[in-house]
Amino acid sequence: xxxxxxxxxxxxxxxxxxxxxxxxxxxxxxxxxxxxxxxxxxxxxxxxxxxxxxxxxxxxxxxxxxxxxxxxxxxxxxxxxxxxxxxxxxxxxxxxxxxxxxxxxxxxxxxxxxxxxxxxxxxxxxxxxxxxxxxxxxxxxxxxxxxxxxxxxxxxxxxxxxxxxxxxxxxxxxxxxxxxxxxxxxxxxxxxxxxxxxxxxxxxxxxxxxxxxxxxxxxxxxxxxxxxxxxxxxxxxxxxxxxxxxxxxxxxxxxxxxxxxxxxxxxxxxxxxxxxxxxxxxxxxxxxxxxxxxxxx
Amino acid sequence: xxxxxxxxxxxxxxxxxxxxxxxxxxxxxxxxxxxxxxxxxxxxxxxxxxxxxxxxxxxxxxxxxxxxxxxxxxxxxxxxxxxxxxxxxxxxxxxxxxxxxxxxxxxxxxxxxxxxxxxxxxxxxxxxxxxxxxxxxxxxxxxxxxxxxxxxxxxxxxxxxxxxxxxxxxxxxxxxxxxxxxxxxxxxxxxxxxxxxxxxxxxxxxxxxxxxxxxxxxxxxxxxxxxxxxxxxxxxxxxxxxxxxxxxxxxxxxxxxxxxxxxxxxxxxxxxxxxxxxxxxxxxxxxxxxxxxxxxx
Numbered sequence: 001x002x003x004x005x006x007x008x009x010x011x012x013x014x015x016x017x018x019x020x021x022x023x024x025x026x027x028x029x030x031x032x033x034x035x036x037x038x039x040x041x042x043x044x045x046x047x048x049x050x051x052x053x054x055x056x057x058x059x060x061x062x063x064x065x066x067x068x069x070x071x072x073x074x075x076x077x078x079x080x081x082x083x084x085x086x087x088x089x090x091x092x093x094x095x096x097x098x099x100x101x102x103x104x105x106x107x108x109x110x111x112x113x114x115x116x117x118x119x120x121x122x123x124x125x126x127x128x129x130x131x132x133x134x135x136x137x138x139x140x141x142x143x144x145x146x147x148x149x150x151x152x153x154x155x156x157x158x159x160x161x162x163x164x165x166x167x168x169x170x171x172x173x174x175x176x177x178x179x180x181x182x183x184x185x186x187x188x189x190x191x192x193x194x195x196x197x198x199x200x201x202x203x204x205x206x207x208x209x210x211x212x213x214x215x216x217x218x219x220x221x222x223x224x225x226x227x228x229x230x231x232x233x234x235x236x237x238x239x240x241x242x243x244x245x246x247x248x249x250x251x252x253x254x255x256x257x258x259x260x261x262x263x264x265x266x267x268x269x270x271x272x273x274x275x276x277x278x279x280x281x282x283x284x285x286x287x288x289x290x291x292x293x294x295x296x297x
Numbered sequence: 298x299x300x301x302x303x304x305x306x307x308x309x310x311x312x313x314x315x316x317x318x319x320x321x322x323x324x325x326x327x328x329x330x331x332x333x334x335x336x337x338x339x340x341x342x343x344x345x346x347x348x349x350x351x352x353x354x355x356x357x358x359x360x361x362x363x364x365x366x367x368x369x370x371x372x373x374x375x376x377x378x379x380x381x382x383x384x385x386x387x388x389x390x391x392x393x394x395x396x397x398x399x400x401x402x403x404x405x406x407x408x409x410x411x412x413x414x415x416x417x418x419x420x421x422x423x424x425x426x427x428x429x430x431x432x433x434x435x436x437x438x439x440x441x442x443x444x445x446x447x448x449x450x451x452x453x454x455x456x457x458x459x460x461x462x463x464x465x466x467x468x469x470x471x472x473x474x475x476x477x478x479x480x481x482x483x484x485x486x487x488x489x490x491x492x493x494x495x496x497x498x499x500x501x502x503x504x505x506x507x508x509x510x511x512x513x514x515x516x517x518x519x520x521x522x523x524x525x526x527x528x529x530x531x532x533x534x535x536x537x538x539x540x541x542x543x544x545x546x547x548x549x550x551x552x553x554x555x556x557x558x559x560x561x562x563x564x565x566x567x568x569x570x571x572x573x574x575x576x577x578x579x580x581x582x583x584x585x586x587x588x589x590x591x592x593x594x
Contacts, residue, residue, distance in 0.1 A: 033476065034456035036463070041451075088417060093409035112390035113462050116413065120385060121455050123417060127424045128446035131439055138435035142428055149425035154338075158418050159331035165410050166333070179330065 002287040010284060011291075014058065015051040021076055022046060025129050040110040040118035041125070045083045047101050052292075053078045056192035057199075059288070060210055063279040066200025073133040074144050074195045077126040081152050082188055084122035087115055089161065102238035123152075136199055144195045151191035160184025172250045178219075186218035209278025216272025217289050223265040224295060226251035227258055237297050269293040299584040307581060308588075311355065312348045318373055319343060322426050337407040337415035338422070342380045344398050349589075350375045353489035354496075356585070357507055360576040363497025370430040371441050371492045374423040378449050379485055381419035384412055386458065399535035420449075433496055441492045448488035457481025469547045475516075483515035506575025513569025514586050520562040521592060523548035524555055534594050566590040 002010070026042045054075030061071035090097040090105040091112060098108050107115035127145065134141040150156055160183025167176065193210035202210070228237060229244045230253055244251050252261040272289045276282045299307070323339045351372030358368035387394040387402040388409060395405050404412035424442060431438040447453055457480025464473065490507035499507070525534060526541045527550055541548050549558040569586045573579050 028451060033460045033463070033473070034451055037451055037456060037459045084417075088413055091413065093413060114459070116385055116388065116390060117455055117458055117462075120381075120416070120420060121451055123420055124446055124450045124455065127442065128450055131443045131446060134439075138439045141439055142431075142435045145424065146428045149421055149428060153421045153425055154325060154331055154334055154418055158414055158421065159334060161414055162334045162411070163330045165414075166330070176330070 001290070002283050007284070007287045007291065011055065011288075014055045018051045018054045018058075018072075018075060018079065019046070019048075021072055022079060025076060025125075025133075036110065036114055037117055037121055040106060040114050041121050043109060044087050044100075044106050044118065045080060045122060047103060049079075049083070049101060051079060052288075053082055053188055053192040056189065056214075056285075056288075057196040059282070059285055060193045060196025060202075061200045062196075063276075063282045063285060064197050064200035064202040064206055066196070066202075068196075070134075070136050071196050071199045073130045073135075074148065074199060075192075076133075077130040077145075077148060078188060078192055078195065080122045080126035080129065081148065081157075084119040084126070085157055085161070085188075087119040087122070091115060094161075094165070097240070097243075099234075099238075099240060140199060140201075144198045147191050147194045147198060151187040151194075156183055156187035156191075157185075160187065167250065169248050170250070171254075174255055177250055177252065177255065181219065181222045182215075185222050186215065189218040189221070190214040206278050209275045212275035213272045213285065213289070216268045216270075216275065217292055219268040220265045220272070220289070220292050223252045223261050223268070224292065226253045227261055227265075228295075228297065229253075230258065232297065265293055298587070299580050304581070304584045304588065308352065308585075311352045315348045315351045315355075315369075315372060315376065316343070316345075318369055319376060322373060322422075322430075333407065333411060334414055334418055337403060337411050338418045340406060341384050341397075341403050341415065342377060342419060344400060346376075346380070346398060348376060349585075350379055350485055350489040353486065353511075353582075353585075354493040356579070356582055357490045357493025357499075358497045359493075360573075360579045360582060361494050361497035361499040361503055363493070363499075365493075367431075367433050368493050368496045370427045370432075371445065371496060372489075373430075374427040374442075374445060375485060375489055375492065377419045377423035377426065378445065378454075381416045381423070382454055382458070382485075384416040384419070388412060391458075391462070394537070394540075396531075396535075396537060437496060437498075441495045444488050444491045444495060448484040448491075453480055453484035453488075454482075457484065464547065466545050467547070468551075471552055474547055474549070474552065478516065478519045479512075482519050483512065486515040486518070487511040503575050506572045509572035510569045510582065510586070513565045513567075513572065514589055516565040517562045517569070517586070517589050520549045520558050520565070521590065523550045524558055524562075525592075525594065526550075527555065529594065562590055 022045055026045060028038050057075040057078060058068040058071050061068045087106045089095050090100060091107055097105055106118055130145055160180050163180040164184055193214040197207050197210045229241050232241050234240050269289050273286050276285055319342055323342060325335050354372040354375060355365040355368050358365045384403045386392050387397060388404055394402055403415055427442055457477050460477040461481055490511040494504050494507045526538050529538050531537050566586050570583050573582055
């Protein structure tokens with residue numbers, strides 16, 4: 001385990017590095033007429049956020065002995081996919097959220113039409129930026145982007161969003177809840193870990209370890225999200241709390257209660273850390289797992 | 298020039314081939330829970346349509362002496378991008394259209410939330426399907442998908458849609474109109490031609506020819522669209538006519554009048570056919586250009 005100070009230092013440095021790279025990718029030139037579209041894309045993409053997915057991609061690349069600079073184009077692509085999904089998720093016809101990271105959501109600022117196109121733009125740009133900036137051999141680029149597309153699609157994040165929409169106002173069972181989260185939030189975390197491994201030319205054993213780690217922290221992340229929605233405040237989180245109860249959503253808390261949910265999150269975190277044995281252990285990824293378990297926002 | 302019968306025969310055969318391939322790509326297995334998403338994606342993608350873009354990709358591949366089977370994954374990807382854009386374009390917050398190809402639009406059938414996700418799903422699946430099914434060398438796959446992403450993005454189709462949205466209810470000048478169409482409809486036609494060339498390993502001269510052909514038929518296509526909107530009927534077109542006037546849109550017809558618009562379309566078609574010299578001429582592509590000029594729907 002890293003000390004809290006050392007861990008925060010690395011997280012800050014990594015987050016800055018990813019943020020700078022995203023800023024330079026978004027500094028698009030040319031036609032002024034489309035300016036509002038790039039502005040809307042940048043508004044969400046450059047709003048901060050924890051950058052956990054790109055940081056994971058880079059960390060898994062290092063854990064496999066790879067050059068994390070080679071992982072950067074895929075790390076950035078993943079962050080674009082994540083932000084596209086947030087913009088569309090917040091739309092009035094979806095979750096209808098007006099606040100995200102303490103700021104008005106994309107459609108509140110730019111209008112629904114531009115927000116739809118800004119999400120589309122980020123999804124497309126994820127592939128464009130990775131294809132254009134990758135310095136990996138072409139067959140590695142293709143493999144990494146297969147992972148990205150698969151984890152984003154019908155049997156990944158988008159599929160999870162559909163299950164989420166269809167579960168609204170209904171009580172669902174644990175199996176459905178687990179499937180939904182495995183896809184909706186878990187799939188991109190899985191993509192993060194696996195793309196990092198792919199860039200570094202990981203062994204089969206390492207890929208299994210990365211899958212298990214991603215599964216463990218993905219579930220932890222979601223369980224803690226559900227817990228914070230009932231125990232935190234809007235100021236602390238930067239987004240409204242109590243929205244799950246308001247939308248009559250089934251969550252890990254409604255199914256298990258806060259205490260049991262927290263116990264299971266602890267268990268998933270330990271499984272994630274255990275899986276790091278495939279890499280001979282990794283202090284940063286170990287500390288990251290515990291930080292997600294113990295996060296307050 | 299091919300005879301009308303021979304041309305229609307090839308178009309029908311090509312359209313069937315593409316349609317069959319798209320059907321097999323959409324026959325997704327696994328989780329039942331996301332079924333509504335794949336159903337919504339298939340509803341639009343498999344609704345017919347002229348399949349002009351994928352047919353162009355395959356035809357340019359053949360014109361450069363390539364194997365059009367190798368172009369198929371990129372041809373299908375392009376058709377997915379085209380259909381994603383139609384679904385989002387029809388949304389209430391965009392053009393708010395309720396009829397497309399003689400059937401209710403996606404959001405009318407599946408609801409706005411699923412329609413947004415179905416569009417997202419097709420955009421993502423375009424890349425996924427090409428990455429997974431390409432039998433081209435990896436560096437060719439990467440090159441072809443760079444073209445696809447670039448022509449779809451901010452400086453391609455999506456950028457054109459933004460200019461379109463911002464021009465609504467305003468009168469715009471010819472320069473803006475040309476830029477909008479070069480991007481909104483022209484970019485994907487350009488992608489179609491260039492991806493076919495890339496798969497076949499075309500010469501620089503052939504690529505220039507493909508660009509010029511795409512530009513010529515793209516403008517022709519749009520000018521004829523504008524003309525049909527004032528001269529055709531809803532029954533004939535399968536979509537409402539007179540919508541441009543209703544939305545006070547500037548079109549080639551409002552700027553030039555029907556006669557001059559038709560004359561310019563003729564001119565663009567001739568430029569497109571001229572550009573086929575780079576391929577030693579191509580009867581199918583020549584006939585296709587004239588058929589777009591003379592189309593009644």
